[in-house]
Structures are given as C-alpha cells and as structure tokens.
Amino acid sequence: MDWSPVWISLATSVTATAITLVVGLAAAVWRERHSGPALALLDGILLLPLVLPPTVVGFFLLLLFGRHGPLGKLLLRFDATVVFSWPATVIAATVVSFPLMYITARAALEQVEPGLLQAARTLGASEWRVFREIALPLAWPGVLAGTILSFARALGEFGATLMIAGNIPGRTETIPIAIYFAVEADDIQRALYWCAVDVVISLALLSGLYYWTRTQGFGRARRLAR
Amino acid sequence: MVLDVQIEKKLPDFELNVAFTASEAPFSILGPSGAGKTMLLRCISGLERPDQGRIALKDRVLFDSEQNIRIPARRRRIGMVFQNYALFPHRTVEENVAFGLHQLSSEERAARVKALIERTHLKELANRYPRELSGGEQQRTALARALAIDPEALLLDEPLSALDTHLRSQVEAHLQEVFSTYQRPTLLVTHNIEEAYRLGERLLVLSRGRMAAYGSKEGIFRHPPSREVGQLTGCKNFSRARMNADGTVEALDWGCRLRVDQAISKPPAYVGIRAHHIDFLEARTGDDAPENVFPCWLVRASETPFRETLYLRLRPHGEEGAYDLQAEVFKEKWERFRDVPCPWHVRLSPESLFLMPE
Numbered sequence: 325m326d327w328s329p330v331w332i333s334l335a336t337s338v339t340a341t342a343i344t345l346v347v348g349l350a351a352a353v354w355r356e357r358h359s360g361p362a363l364a365l366l367d368g369i370l371l372l373p374l375v376l377p378p379t380v381v382g383f384f385l386l387l388l389f390g391r392h393g394p395l396g397k398l399l400l401r402f403d404a405t406v407v408f409s410w411p412a413t414v415i416a417a418t419v420v421s422f423p424l425m426y427i428t429a430r431a432a433l434e435q436v437e438p439g440l441l442q443a444a445r446t447l448g449a450s451e452w453r454v455f456r457e458i459a460l461p462l463a464w465p466g467v468l469a470g471t472i473l474s475f476a477r478a479l480g481e482f483g484a485t486l487m488i489a490g491n492i493p494g495r496t497e498t499i500p501i502a503i504y505f506a507v508e509a510d511d512i513q514r515a516l517y518w519c520a521v522d523v524v525i526s527l528a529l530l531s532g533l534y535y536w537t538r539t540q541g542f543g544r545a546r547r548l549a550r
Numbered sequence: 551m552v553l554d555v556q557i558e559k560k561l562p563d564f565e566l567n568v569a570f571t572a573s574e575a576p577f578s579i580l581g582p583s584g585a586g587k588t589m590l591l592r593c594i595s596g597l598e599r600p601d602q603g604r605i606a607l608k609d610r611v612l613f614d615s616e617q618n619i620r621i622p623a624r625r626r627r628i629g630m631v632f633q634n635y636a637l638f639p640h641r642t643v644e645e646n647v648a649f650g651l652h653q654l655s656s657e658e659r660a661a662r663v664k665a666l667i668e669r670t671h672l673k674e675l676a677n678r679y680p681r682e683l684s685g686g687e688q689q690r691t692a693l694a695r696a697l698a699i700d701p702e703a704l705l706l707d708e709p710l711s712a713l714d715t716h717l718r719s720q721v722e723a724h725l726q727e728v729f730s731t732y733q734r735p736t737l738l739v740t741h742n743i744e745e746a747y748r749l750g751e752r753l754l755v756l757s758r759g760r761m762a763a764y765g766s767k768e769g770i771f772r773h774p775p776s777r778e779v780g781q782l783t784g785c786k787n788f789s790r791a792r793m794n795a796d797g798t799v800e801a802l803d804w805g806c807r808l809r810v811d812q813a814i815s816k817p818p819a820y821v822g823i824r825a826h827h828i829d830f831l832e833a834r835t836g837d838d839a840p841e842n843v844f845p846c847w848l849v850r851a852s853e854t855p856f857r858e859t860l861y862l863r864l865r866p867h868g869e870e871g872a873y874d875l876q877a878e879v880f881k882e883k884w885e886r887f888r889d890v891p892c893p894w895h896v897r898l899s900p901e902s903l904f905l906m907p908e
Contacts, residue, residue, distance in 0.1 A: 437636070439632055439634065439636040440636050440638060440639075442597050442623070443632055443636035443638075443695075444638075444649065445596075445597070445622070445624050446595050446597070446623050446626070446629070447695065447698075447699055448625070448627070448650050448652070448699055449649070449650075450624065453652070458638060461640050462639070
C-alpha cells in the first residue's frame with residue numbers, strides 16, 4: 325500500500341494553510357485601514373475563487389503559470405516550472421482556500437472594539453504591538469475558525485489541483501485525486517480505503533480543534549469555578 | 551507643566567473651536583452630550599487630528615498645523631481614561647496596568663506595577679480579568695493603567711457616568727485622592743454639573759463645539775457670562791431684563807423691579823436666579839414693601855426625595871400651567887408653609903441675582 329497521497333495531501337494543506345494564514349491576515353489588516361470603491365473591486369477579485377468552479381480557477385492558474393503565461397515566463401528565467409509539480413498543488417490549494425481565511429479574518433478583526441486599539445496606542449504601543457498583543461489575540465477565535473475552514477478546503481481541493489498539477493503518483497497525487505483515479509480504474513476497494521482515510525483525518529482535525537476552541541476564553545474557567 | 555490647546559475641527563453638525571490653557575490643577579470640561587467634549591480629548595491625545603491649530607504640552611509641540619507637526623498618540627505620553635474604560639479583556643488587572651511599561655526591564659516593570667496597584671487599591675484583584683471586576687474596580691484599573699506610563703497630562707472621559715449612583719461618591723473620592731498627588735494637567739470631561747464643580751478647579755463650558763465659558767468655577771457658577779452658560783450650569787430662572795435709570799433692573803418676564811448687587815459693564819439682557827436661592831418669607835413684617843420681596847402663587851409642586859420643587863407665578867392669574875419661577879425648598883420648610891393660603895412672599899436677594907449681557 326502506497327501512503328504517499330496522505331503525505332502529499334497533508335504537506336500541501338499545511339503549507340497552503342500557512343501561506344493563506346499569513347497572507348490572508350495581512351490582507352485583512354491592510355484592508356481594515358484602507359477603504360474606497362477601487363478596494364471593493366479588489367475584495368470581489370479576492371473572493372472570486374470561492375464562487376467560481378475550481379476548474380475555472382485551475383484554468384486561470386494554468387494560463388498564468390503555463391509556459392506562455394506571465395508568471396510561467398518569469399519562472400522560466402530561473403529555470404523553474406511550476407505546472408505539474410508539487411508546488412502547483414500548493415498554489416491551487418492556497419488560491420481556493422484564501423477567500424475563506426480573508427473573510428473570516430476580516431470579520432474577526434472588525435469585531436475588535438476600536439477603543440481597545442486606541443487605548444493601546446495612548447499607552448505607547450507601536451502599530452505592530454497593537455496588532456500582535458491586542459487585535460490578534462482578541463480576533464483569534466475568528467482567525468482560528470478561518471484557519472480550520474481554509475485547511476479543510478485545502479484538504480478537499482480537487483478541481484484546480486487536477487488542472488494545474490495533474491496526477492503524478494508520489495508527487496502531485498493527493499487523496500481526492502487518488503480517489504478519483506481509483507474510481508476511474510474501477511478499483512472500488514482502493515477508492516473506499518482513501519475515502520475512509522479522508523473522513524478520519526477530517527473528523528479528527530475538526531473535532532479536535534472545535535474542542536480546543538471551546539476551552540479557550542479569558543477568565544472563563546475561573547468564572548465557572550466560582 | 552502646562553497644556554496649551556488651540557484647535558479647530560469640523561464635525562458633522564458643528565465646528566469644534568477651543569483655546570485654553572490647563573495648568574497643574576484639575577480642569578473640568580462641562581457640556582451636554584454631543585457638545586464635542588470627547589472629540590476634544592481625542593484631539594489632545596492624538597487619536598483624532600484637528601483641522602487647524604496647535605497643541606503644546608510643557609515645551610513639546612504635539613500638534614501644529616502650520617509647522618506640520620503631528621506627534622502620534624503613542625509618543626504623546628498622555629494618559630487617557632476612556633468612558634467605557636477600554637480595558638484589555640484578555641489581560642489581567644496586573645497585565646493591563648503593565649501594558650504601557652513595555653520598554654522597562656522586567657524587574658523595574660514589576661516594581662512599578664506593584665506600586666501602582668497598591669496605590670489604586672487593586673492588590674487583591676491583580677490576577678482578575680476585567681470581566682470579573684465591578685464598575686468601580688474597572689475604573690481604578692483604567693486609571694492605574696493610564697498613570698503607569700507616567701503621563702505628562704491625564705485625560706478622563708466621563709469617568710463616573712458608567713457607574714451606579716452608590717459607587718460614584720466612592721470613586722470620586724478616589725479620583726480626588728489621585729488628583730491631589732498627580733499635580734500635572736488633568737482634564738476631566740463630564741455632563742454632570744456637580745461632578746464638574748467638585749472635581750475641577752477651573753472650568754470650561756462647551757456648547758456645540760464652542761467655549762461658552764472658561765475660568766474659575768466659582769466665578770462661572772456665581773455669575774454665568776450668558777444665559778446659555780446659566781442653563782448649562784443648572785440655573786432654572788431667567789427673565790429678560792432692562793436697566794433702569796436709578797440702577798435697578800426691570801425683569802420684563804417676571805414683571806418686577808429688582809435691586810441687583812452685581813456690577814456689570816455691558817447692559818444686561820437677562821437676569822437670573824438659581825432655584826435654591828429663592829427665599830420664602832414665612833411671616834411678613836410691617837406694611838412697607840421690603841426690597842426684592844414679591845407675592846407669589848403656587849402653580850404646581852413636584853417632589854424629590856429631600857426637596858420640593860415649586861413652580862410659582864408672580865401674578866395672581868395667568869395662563870394655565872405657565873409659571874415665572876422655579877424654586878427649591880427643603881421638605882421641612884415646605885411642610886411649615888404648604889398649608890398657608892397664597893399669596894406667599896418670596897425674596898430674590900440682591901446678592902443671589904445675576905445679570906447676563908447675552
């Protein structure tokens with residue numbers, strides 16, 4: 325039994341979620357401080373991968389990163405190709421999971437009372453410290469929820485990945501792709517097996533994180549104890 | 551140490567336009583809700599940017615529109631106590647107080663926090679989270695946190711308004727204790743007349759962004775410079791006024807002639823008297839009409855726990871419900887004359903009456 329789809333799926337999802345977390349948070353923070361009609365359009369573009377079929381996203385990525393695409397040409401100068409390689413699975417997973425991170429992080433940051441940030445500023449805190457010590461900890465439950473959603477979306481990514489990364493066993497074959505090709509090859513046993521693995525991973529992840537977030541909270545434990 | 555403020559800022563409904571100097575003594579800013587009080591504090595602390603003007607603290611220029619100086623809030627070293635306290639909910643009392651002491655070594659920080667927590671009587675609560683504190687405790691934490699940065703000025707936005715009545719006097723006493731040792735410019739914003747008077751030495755009355763009065767609190771309360779300030783400082787009785795040739799004042803709305811002690815340079819437009827300064831004469835002595843004593847008729851009375859508010863007419867008849875004067879008397883006194891048939895006699899004493907040029 326070849327376990328490589330599990331490792332590829334996990335490596336892809338973890339990497340994509342990490343990128344999404346950092347970039348999504350940064351975009352959300354930046355967007356919170358700037359406004360304007362042009363930025364509303366930008367919001368639309370950033371959220372587009374959420375509503376477009378993954379095949380459309382994959383096709384656009386192919387145009388972008390292909391040999392004749394602008395980013396593909398740029399990479400060729402460094403003798404690198406992305407299409408049909410492991411990084412392509414990460415790119416696909418990142419792009420489709422980004423909107424979930426961006427919306428939830430923005431909503432979570434907007435929930436933080438502006439007065440708290442202002443109080444921190446009057447106490448001499450730099451903008452970075454205001455974010456790291458006040459805004460982020462208070463928005464954390466929401467940011468965490470966004471991270472979970474993004475991870476789940478990355479783990480389940482199929483369409484765009486197939487378009488841009490293909491199905492190369494041991495390199496780009498993630499669990500969903502392994503399932504699809506197992507069914508294609510009439511190997512129902514194998515398909516069932518990967519489905520079971522996927523359910524177990526997802527269930528363990530979601531219930532574990534859900535339990536963990538429920539037990540977080542400032543002064544909650546003590547209040548209950550009193 | 552002196553705080554010099556001279557700013558203009560356009561707000562949706564009016565323009566904030568103030569110029570004042572606050573020295574070491576506590577300084578009250580009194581005004582109704584929406585007068586621009588909070589905005590004024592936010593401009594001084596650097597959270598809002600005035601359109602024009604200059605703010606200087608001691609020898610530091612914090613804001614100057616002409617020289618394009620705009621020191622950010624974090625470098626102003628101005629302690630601010632927010633109306634809702636703005637305590638960090640994910641940090642304990644101790645951690646809230648320590649927040650502004652980031653740059654100190656951990657020993658120094660611990661020592662400073664400990665001293666502050668003791669000074670503000672928060673020792674037992676040091677490890678509690680804000681949501682586990684009462685309103686008064688939250689207020690003390692917010693004050694300790696603002697004082698921790700050793701601010702060169704302290705701004706308090708409605709420090710007592712979020713508290714229950716029974717807590718106020720306690721917290722007020724604590725504020726007075728802190729003010730007495732702080733000895734730097736302290737600005738206190740409130741819409742409560744009595745708080746403004748008790749906590750501040752000097753007073754600024756703000757009305758729709760404009761300074762309606764500015765000076766010593768005794769002076770402003772004794773002789774409000776305008777009818778508006780009279781109203782904002784709680785005076786209930788006003789009459790249009792005209793100066794007579796013999797130096798007496800004709801109260802046109804009350805229909806009487808008054809002697810007033812206050813000397814005034816401009817001709818008076820209004821004369822006023824505070825409700826609790828109206829004196830009821832229980833027995834009229836002699837037949838000659840004494841100065842500033844007038845017969846009056848009761849229109850209606852309304853009860854407060856310890857005083858009776860009486861609405862009086864200075865003429866035997868008049869429009870239904872209309873009254874000339876609103877007087878306040880202690881219940882004990884009211885009990886003594888309430889059954890005496892009208893007219894009663896009130897004395898508007900010359901030293902209690904004040905004149906307003908506008």
